[in-house]
Amino acid sequence: MLTRRKFIKISALSAAALSFGAGSLSLLAKANKDPYALKKFSRFPTYCEVCFWKCAGWTHVDESGKITKIIGNEIDTHSNGRFCPRGTGGVGMYHDTDRLRVPLIRVKKGEEQTFREATWEEALDLIASKMKHIKEKYGSESFALLKHGSPGKHMEHLFKAYGSDTIGEPAYAQCRGPRETAFSTTFGEWVGSPEPTDIRDTKCLVLIGSHIGENMHNGQVQEMSDAIDNKATIIVVDPRLSTAASKANFWLPIKPATDLALLLAWIHVIIEEELYDKKYVEQYGHGFDDLKVHVQNMTPEWAYGITTIKPDIIRKTAREMGHASPAVIVHPGRHVVWYGDDTQRGRAVAILNGLLGSWGRRGGFFFPEGLSIPKYPHPKYPKPNWSWETLAEKYPLAEMGITNEIIRSSIPGEAQEGHLVKAWMVAGTNLIKSIPNKRLIEDAMNAIEFMVVVDTMPSDIAGYADVVLPECTYLERYDGIRSASHRHPSIALRMPAVKPKYETQPAWWMAKQLGERLGLHDYFNYKDFEEVLDWQLKQIGSSLDEMKKIGVKNFDRKEGNLYLAEGEIFEFNTNTGKIEFYSTELEAKGFDPMPKYTPHPQPPQGFFRLNYGRAPMHTFSRTVNNPNLHDLMDENVLWLNPKAGKILDIKDTQYVWLKNQDGILSTFPIKVRLTERIRWDSVYMVHGFGQTNKSMSKTYGKGAADTEMITNIMTDPIMGGTGMRGNFVMLLSENPHKTDTKNKKVI
């Protein structure tokens, strides 16, 4: 297909620049080393940006000025001094020779489209002029920001000052949105991040498709290990023997897509056998009697036919939870956009926790407390005429921008009248891998006038940009203060350990430069970010100097206790002030006030359900080219049950291509791993591989992309989440692409 916005490989440019990297590498290799010599280090505080957990630690720099290692800060509540493999391997992000090095500008000569290297002046001037143009012609609202992480925060400030709140991030509608809506309609609070789960003190931990240990959310993993030491009962519901399932006392190998039936049957047993926390439910609950009637017929026998989990196991596990109550956690999960009824499944999880009395209780969920950091003074943001909220109107309980709706609104004919998005800035997120339905993104990218990508790596999305801004890594820059909500408030500082490599720059600098070009000086009224940080830190009784020395500062709680006291009067932030087993808010918006089970399609003949997840050494698609982490896992594999392998005559380690229910083929083949750890009706792969950008030289073409196979989206009508687990794939032993895989086209 000939597209107006052609994907450009950045490889030609980095090849020229490579000699630079290789030169400095050989110098390092020659350095003679004595393995037992004690090195002298300087260390600089940082908090990790390899995932969203934001663990605080120290970047170590040796005498030659080389970043050697990153070690957790012992007083940090996110890491307790221990980073996860990705955080430890964060050094690779800095050393990666494939990094973006200079600003790039797309140039078109007839049909030919290429990137040329540009100066910062040129690149920033061009973006600022486009921002002015969009504002004059369509209004600032038409320039959208799609973002993640720290660079996203700096750009959000710029966009709001500029007059656009057309902002979204995949972390909501492609990840944890449904659980937040589910918990806020039940308890009046989001679960939030890090999750306030009191795992270390729990007596019973229930995980539903949540694979702690493979998802390396540091505090969760650490506390699950404490729970194992404390002999807590662990119950894991997963069609796959996940790492967590292998540690569990009860593994329930459920038929995929039927979790809600199991949850309702658990609720049934807990009510029927009076295993719930009676005093708690009576004092804090709303709609218990309705719930009781609602689940009356949802017996374990009923659920057995749906889930394939035996009734006695359902009863036994429900009793385990009941006996542990209130020190029990039915975990809300994190990536929960599965089947489009995800808010309702999250509601069932929340209701279970409510019945067991675990919200606000030791060993259940604690009440987190954080410190609010005063914003550096700036004028009020102008009020946009429309925003992400306008685009999300059809999802009444959407609480953040729905990325896919912003993308859809970029396509004329799909957008609402007068709300057409004409330009994007994509900061810190590889949309191609994080948003399902690549076709939609491509159509949108072809329709928009202008697109900027801010990234450290030549990710897939960078190849589609008009301007690419190379950001320095988190080890080379200041960012906002990390203010953590946890058992007690704490703050952490990120400061550069070394100067930015190549011509890269921090996002705060880019935002300020653009702001100044747009006449928004008042919003960027500081010389550099140190000034902002020092001012903010002084407002809360610290200073930049102090934080440079300690990295993390812990504070005492001020706003009440970690847990509810016995019989404490407490008002929940719901319509009724109670824990809503019966949701008045959902009812008012026309949704089921209590969750109902609806069957979801099962794989047709010859197809397997595509399940995907995380590996402990990778975060999304952002770490696959990191030399240290690539070393630990260089491609993803397709888990297939040996029985299914036999029938299909597919051998272990054989490469296969995938074809989904809509006839979409995987660009690259994936290696099969025959394993008894998975059911015969589904396959599983780790997310993030199958990179199409050749400039990611280590990872290009290795493994397959799950997102590419996800074209059937089951949208959550309540909050707009994109359910992605309703896709089915066929395994092809022969290369379905005419060309050699090595030379495969990427569009």
Added chain:
Amino acid sequence: MRYAMVIDTLKCVGCSDCVVACQTENDVPIGYCRDWVVEAVAGKYPLVEIELRSERCNHCSNAPCVRCCPTGASHIVEGGIVLVTANECIGCGACIESCPYDARYTHPEGYVDKCTFCYHRVKKGELPACVSVCPTKCMYFGDLDDESSEVSELLKKRKHKVLAPEAGTKPNVYYLI
């Protein structure tokens, strides 16, 4: 003094943090490793079990690699730690052949390298890098000659095993099972 490592397979999640922490602590080149993670699967779905183990040099009390080293580069220091002196090593590979655990590799600079139990840290009273980073705190390090050390206590209380006991190497890395 007899240093030992005790690793709880019931807590290990196979994350490989121990591998990358060792790489960055000890300057192990990309593409090589001193420790690695093994996943052993047994049974048929749904009656399946897995064991996750972080493996490395066992610092054997009866070390074949030390016996067979022609130059004396492979040697044992205080606490029973098996080390290789890089500039005495001729890279002949005899030790690599003799190790039943495949714990040694030839460093691109020509000498044989392997886990040192982080001797440079242990000397200072610090824990080995892998032990101190492990997010599940499933690795323990200490002196087995000290009856009351954490490692001694764990081996007294918990069921455990060593790898390839039949090789007669008397390994000092133990796995709690």
